[in-house]
Amino acid sequence: MxxxxxxxxxxxxxxxxxxxxxxxxxxxxxxxxxxxxxxxxxxxxxxxxxxxxxxxxxxxxxxxxxxxxxxxxxxxxxxxxxxxxxxxxxxxxxxxxxxxxxxxxxxxxxxxxxxxxxxxxGISLDAERLSVLQYVEMAANIREEKWRLINREVSAGQVSISADELxxxxxxxxxxxxxSSLPMNVPGAIEREFAPWTEKLLIKTQERTLAEFGAIDESAYPPCIQALIQGAAAGVNLTHSGRFALVSFLHLIGMDASQIEGIFARSPDYNPDMTMYQVDHILTNEYTPPSCATMLTHGICVSKDSTCEKVSHPLNYYRERKRYLERKRRLEEAKAKKAEEGAVSETKNEG
Ligand code: SF4
Structure with missing residues (x-):
């Protein structure tokens, strides 16, 4: 070596x-x-x-x-x-x-x-081919169609790749x-010792999320997330993929664990300990929220609407819809202001 x-x-x-x-x-x-x-x-x-x-x-x-x-x-x-x-x-x-x-x-x-x-x-920088196993492992999180094994040139168990693809x-x-090894299990004593630094990082992340997504707007949730929320509130036992999609989505748009738990608390058979465990587990261990394609595979892409046609990820739906609602609200405010100014000038003219 x-x-x-x-x-x-x-x-x-x-x-x-x-x-x-x-x-x-x-x-x-x-x-x-x-x-x-x-x-x-x-x-x-x-x-x-x-x-x-x-x-x-x-x-x-x-x-x-x-x-x-x-x-x-x-x-x-x-x-x-x-x-x-x-x-x-x-x-x-x-x-x-x-x-x-x-x-x-x-x-x-x-x-x-x-x-x-x-x-x-475990890779060579000059590789022009990868074993199928290695390829599948490395491309697992890349969503574009061209990366699917079915769309690749495979010969004798090897997948051809270009330099750019490599x-x-x-x-x-x-x-x-x-x-792969994050988050690590940190002893409680060290967690407490580093709390002043950790807390600042959490505030920073929350600020960044707010800057990225703005204040939470339930009316901009995509249909799939609305359906999962309704399911959770009705006490439906969500599948793991459904629970993960819901929790990771809500967390990424800015909800903390207790706010997310509050959604599950709407259920008639709400179990605080179990919910807290499940939410914490997802927030600590799982990463990328699922794309629309994955949601579809798991049967949790439901009630698609016209905005769904323009996006490939529920988070993009949320961004898109928020922007639309914001524009609409501003237009309505401008219209109302104009109408108000018109009414004032009419009153003045009459006077
Ligand atoms: S297309 Fe995407 S955003 Fe729309 S309902 Fe399906 S998963 Fe949700």
Whole structure:
């Protein structure tokens, strides 16, 4: 196996070699907030997560002269997002880190390091073909039709791929790899110790969600989500995919766990403990809310309307419908204002 230098680990801090460096420097996570340098690392780790929540493409490398700072902040950032127990925060962090790694890998001049990193992902950067198994695994979350195995050229158990496609698959593989062990199980004592940093991250995520989706507007929910809410309120035992679609949708548009639990509380046979367990489990462990195609496969795409024809994801439906309702409301307000001004001027003329 190729030797990996410290400078390389700054770009690829997920490599097992990075963990060894931290251990060799005697840096441990517990008790970190009790020292000035530890607090400094935690601040930088939180800043790294904030960059990700804000959707910034790259987090700048530390230029303070502390040559292990980027590794420490990466490790701590993983702990902090795990402490949030918030799927949106975890997902944003993973996406940003994956983009960062991918961009370093694309620019990597050192072939030895390139091979080492790719071997960690189990892929060769020069591959023109992948085994069916590997292909299916890597393309599992890509929804476009052309990625379906049925639409690929397969020969002797190998799927042909172009260089551009390999890049897409590799970036997807990096995202899955970095997210596979998140959120981690963090001991309660560390969760409590890091709470001041975690709470700030949760506020940031909530602000970002609000900026992205605006205030929650029930009248803009897609038909599938409305049906699931009605089902939950009527005490229908939702399937796992139905419950997941509902909870992940509501969470991504800005509801917290207690607000979501409130939806299930409308049911006549509401069980608070069971609901809390199920909602928390989904918010902590599952990621991407299902697309329309997946909803259809699970039989929970129902009562489609004309907006559904323009979207491929319930979240896009919600955005689209919100924009439409907002425009309509503004037009009505402008009309009402004009009518009011007309009435005032008429009264003045009569006077
Ligand atoms: S098309 Fe999409 S948004 Fe519309 S009901 Fe089906 S899953 Fe929901």
């Amino acid at each position: 190729a030797a990996v230098e410290l400078a390389d680990l700054l770009h690829y801090p997920f490599l097992p070699e990075a963990q060894k460096i931290l251990a060799s420097r005697g840096i441990s996570v517990a008790g970190l907030s009790k020292t000035g340098s530890g607090k400094n690392y935690l601040d930088k780790a939180a800043e790294r997560v904030v960059f990700a929540i804000d959707g910034k493409e790259t987090y700048p490398s530390d230029i303070s002269g502390d040559n292990i700072s980027d590794i420490v902040t990466y490790v701590l950032a993983r702990v902090l997002v795990s402490c949030t127990k918030d799927r949106r925060t975890v997902e944003r962090f993973v996406r940003a880190e994956a983009k960062r790694v991918f961009s370093y890998l694309k620019q990597e001049q050192n072939q030895t390091i390139k091979s080492r990193v790719c071997s960690e992902f 890049e897409i698959l590799l970036s997807e593989k990096i995202r899955v790899y970095l997210g």
